[in-house]
Amino acid sequence: MTISSNHLDIAVLPGDGIGREVMAACLEVLSAVETTASGGPPLKTTIWNAGAQYYATSGEALPDITLDACRKADAVLFGAMGWPDIRHADGTEIIPQLDLRMALDLYAGVRPIRWFPGLPNVLSDPRARDIDFVLIREQTEGLFYARGKGELIDDRDAYDTMHISRAGTARVSDFAFRVAERRQARGKKARVTCVDKANVFASMAFFRKVFDEVAAKHGGIEADHAYVDAMALTMVKKPWTLDVMVTENMFGDILSDLAAGLVGGMGMAPSADVGDAHALFQPAHGTAPDIAGQGKANPCAMFLSAAMMLDWLAEKHNEPRLETRARLIESAVEIALSSGTVPIELGGAAGCATVTRETIAALPSAIKEVA
Ligand SMILES: NC(=O)c1ccc[n+]([C@@H]2O[C@H](COP(=O)([O-])OP(=O)(O)OC[C@H]3O[C@@H](n4cnc5c(N)ncnc54)[C@H](O)[C@@H]3O)[C@@H](O)[C@H]2O)c1
Numbered sequence: 001m002t003i004s005s006n007h008l009d010i011a012v013l014p015g016d017g018i019g020r021e022v023m024a025a026c027l028e029v030l031s032a033v034e035t036t037a038s039g040g041p042p043l044k045t046t047i048w049n050a051g052a053q054y055y056a057t058s059g060e061a062l063p064d065i066t067l068d069a070c071r072k073a074d075a076v077l078f079g080a081m082g083w084p085d086i087r088h089a090d091g092t093e094i095i096p097q098l099d100l101r102m103a104l105d106l107y108a109g110v111r112p113i114r115w116f117p118g119l120p121n122v123l124s125d126p127r128a129r130d131i132d133f134v135l136i137r138e139q140t141e142g143l144f145y146a147r148g149k150g151e152l153i154d155d156r157d158a159y160d161t162m163h164i165s166r167a168g169t170a171r172v173s174d175f176a177f178r179v180a181e182r183r184q185a186r187g188k189k190a191r192v193t194c195v196d197k198a199n200v201f202a203s204m205a206f207f208r209k210v211f212d213e214v215a216a217k218h219g220g221i222e223a224d225h226a227y228v229d230a231m232a233l234t235m236v237k238k239p240w241t242l243d244v245m246v247t248e249n250m251f252g253d254i255l256s257d258l259a260a261g262l263v264g265g266m267g268m269a270p271s272a273d274v275g276d277a278h279a280l281f282q283p284a285h286g287t288a289p290d291i292a293g294q295g296k297a298n299p300c301a302m303f304l305s306a307a308m309m310l311d312w313l314a315e316k317h318n319e320p321r322l323e324t325r326a327r328l329i330e331s332a333v334e335i336a337l338s339s340g341t342v343p344i345e346l347g348g349a350a351g352c353a354t355v356t357r358e359t360i361a362a363l364p365s366a367i368k369e370v371a
Pocket residue numbers: 018022079080081082083084093095097265266267282283284285286287288289290291296297298299301345
């Protein structure tokens with residue numbers, strides 16, 4: 001696809017809590033990156049309202065005008081949404097990102113986890129430096145299918161239904177194999193693990209069956225299976241052995257926070273919500289009410305999510321200069337972290353402003369590495 005105008009439209013949804021803080025930092029970094037790596041289409045960022053706090057003042061969590069802007073944009077950049085005290089009558093939270101995933105059919109949650117040099121080794125094992133895996137989370141069905149449809153009977157029983165479809169499982173499995181193929185082309189391990197609970201649930205046995213059918217079409221990539229409970233153990237005991245995993249929505253949600261903990265915390269865990277037509281990029285973390293407004297948030301996950309956005313746009317538009325900008329962000333984060341900038345989240349002293357300043361200051365060195 002070619003770029004029809006001279007810029008790319010990015011719909012920016014900062015959301016709530018630290019979503020707003022890390023997004024402001026990220027927009028500074030993106031603008032500095034554009035100045036450092038001149039050439040290639042500029043990003044035109046437009047900020048849109050949505051989120052729990054917006055709902056509290058307006059009665060709308062995801063206004064039509066925001067949803068429409070997301071549909072029309074080349075990509076969506078998202079902070080975090082949700083606030084524990086702002087809830088629907090059934091007790092669930094106002095979390096419009098789930099509506100966005102459904103509306104834009106963002107079926108693959110891509111959650112890469114890797115070691116960053118310079119950070120404290122939370123596992124106290126030198127092999128932690130080899131952690132480099134990707135969790136692919138199905139995002140349009142699974143247990144989350146139950147959202148808004150659950151049943152509470154006589155204040156006595158509550159039901160939420162798991163839904164696994166052939167089509168939904170096949171497309172996310174295929175997506176995972178394509179991720180593995182790209183990693184293989186870059187000289188990395190190439191194995192896709194289906195993470196399920198096929199020993200207990202018919203829905204999960206079906207997930208595994210469809211995964212196996214898709215695996216048979218990707219002969220060059222090894223495929224195996226793990227039960228989700230055993231995978232939680234493997235993630236903690238030997239995460240450096242993992243490559244690409246694909247799993248049901250809820251399991252993926254839980255395992256992705258566990259995975260973030262292996263490399264220091266949520267502030268090191270970027271993500272992308274990808275569909276066939278649209279994509280949204282956001283840190284895997286939430287709005288962190290416990291630290292919001294204090295300048296303590298680690299913005300690295302937000303920066304790395306923006307790098308994932310540039311990579312996705314580069315591939316979609318066949319524009320290598322966008323890929324250069326993605327590498328520039330990653331390299332600047334690496335340089336900043338390995339030259340003594342340790343985020344508060346990892347036991348250091350660097351708040352959001354310091355991490356942002358040091359990342360921007362690293363850009364001139366980073367450009368020499370990626371050029
Ligand atoms: N993608 C999203 O928008 C998203 C994801 C998860 C949770 N939520 C919402 O966020 C709210 C808070 O949820 P939660 O507390 O369970 O999860 P959370 O991810 O917001 O926070 C979990 C813990 O990690 C810390 N943390 C998270 N991101 C951090 C960062 N960038 N830097 C430093 N520390 C960080 C927090 O301080 C907290 O101790 C809830 O309303 C929840 O629904 C939103």
